[in-house]
Amino acid sequence: MTQAQVSSPVLRWISKVEQERVAAGLRRGLRPRLAGFDGLLDLASNDYLGLARDARVIRAGNEAAEHWGAGSTGSRLVSGSTALHESFEIDLAQFVSAERGLVFSSGYLANLGAITSLADKDTLVVSDALNHASLIDAIRLSGADVMVTPHCDPAAVEGALAERTRSKAMVVTDAVFSVDGDLAPLAELHSICRRAGAVLVVDEAHSVGVLGNEGRGACEQAGIAGESDVVVTVTLSKSLGAQGGAVIASDAVVSHLVDSARSFIFDTGLAPASVGSAQQALAILRREPQLAGQARGRAQDLRAIALAAGWKATDPAGAVVSLLVGEPAAAVAAAKLCESEGVRVGCFRPPSVPDQWSRLRLTARATLGLTDLDRAQQALIKAAEQLS
Numbered sequence: 001m002t003q004a005q006v007s008s009p010v011l012r013w014i015s016k017v018e019q020e021r022v023a024a025g026l027r028r029g030l031r032p033r034l035a036g037f038d039g040l041l042d043l044a045s046n047d048y049l050g051l052a053r054d055a056r057v058i059r060a061g062n063e064a065a066e067h068w069g070a071g072s073t074g075s076r077l078v079s080g081s082t083a084l085h086e087s088f089e090i091d092l093a094q095f096v097s098a099e100r101g102l103v104f105s106s107g108y109l110a111n112l113g114a115i116t117s118l119a120d121k122d123t124l125v126v127s128d129a130l131n132h133a134s135l136i137d138a139i140r141l142s143g144a145d146v147m148v149t150p151h152c153d154p155a156a157v158e159g160a161l162a163e164r165t166r167s168k169a170m171v172v173t174d175a176v177f178s179v180d181g182d183l184a185p186l187a188e189l190h191s192i193c194r195r196a197g198a199v200l201v202v203d204e205a206h207s208v209g210v211l212g213n214e215g216r217g218a219c220e221q222a223g224i225a226g227e228s229d230v231v232v233t234v235t236l237s238k239s240l241g242a243q244g245g246a247v248i249a250s251d252a253v254v255s256h257l258v259d260s261a262r263s264f265i266f267d268t269g270l271a272p273a274s275v276g277s278a279q280q281a282l283a284i285l286r287r288e289p290q291l292a293g294q295a296r297g298r299a300q301d302l303r304a305i306a307l308a309a310g311w312k313a314t315d316p317a318g319a320v321v322s323l324l325v326g327e328p329a330a331a332v333a334a335a336k337l338c339e340s341e342g343v344r345v346g347c348f349r350p351p352s353v354p355d356q357w358s359r360l361r362l363t364a365r366a367t368l369g370l371t372d373l374d375r376a377q378q379a380l381i382k383a384a385e386q387l388s
């Protein structure tokens, strides 16, 4: 039976914005990938250490599901906390030299929980212009007074804090920025925060497992790990190859989150399989700390290849290399050409990046070999020729 077409302002509006997106080349689509190797070299995922398909990590997830069940069965405060969650939180906190970790069901929700619990309308939040969307959403939801400062500009942050009219203040930044792959000046930001009595919230989604001694992260590298006025958020879905997120901070901050973070309290706990896999990935990283340096090294190799092929490439602090294109349609065409040459790359267009900043994003993996780099080189040379 055919359903009658219902018309309403919302449905008409959806149809109108869809047509606008199509005209602007901004339509997005889901393309399920195949289970095994699909013939494409993957330079698009966030599996920086190659652990998402590591047999030991998969087995640990399976064992956790067998032992604890497929789902966590409830919110962490009711029935969704297991000994596995707790032991992983201890491992994670130890790894980044902080007092306590708290696992959330995604990195997005960890950011939402941390920021909405620590900032309110009596707080000034100073936010880098290129912060990740989850940080921006969290700041909006907190109801705090917001000052967006130019990208990686400590003097602007200091100025914003000096002029604040709110009693409390917080500075929020990605460590490694997700699109450009550059690094926030964390040591400087922390000194500024300390002088101004502000808390520094650092999203280490792209830096834990890649930066710092043995992959312990950008805060460790900056010498600010474990400081009581630093709050770190991470995702378990990039270097750790699993799923989920965490806030890692002082005992006082984490206790406060348990009592007040709505994305922790009103959300089902992370599935045991994800916790088991992430814990195993962290154990592997501790045994094989060279993985972090390898991921960074392969990113530098990709950058050198891109520069030689004529691309404008950013200098990666970690595993993310960005190739500036400009027009969204040109970025899509370049990504398609790479794919036809056997290489999957990321393609970023508005609203993920500002207008005219469309780009390709290459993400390195510790396990990339010489043949992979050769293949990347061929694809990037051809795509650059097409653009010129």
Ligand SMILES: Cc1ncc(COP(=O)(O)O)c(C=O)c1O
Pocket: 106, 107, 108, 109, 111, 132, 134, 174, 178, 203, 205, 206, 235, 236, 237, 243, 244, 245
């Ligand atoms: C900087 C940053 N923060 C947070 C997230 C969200 O993490 P998750 O995917 O675990 O929700 C991402 C990406 O996914 C990210 O790139």
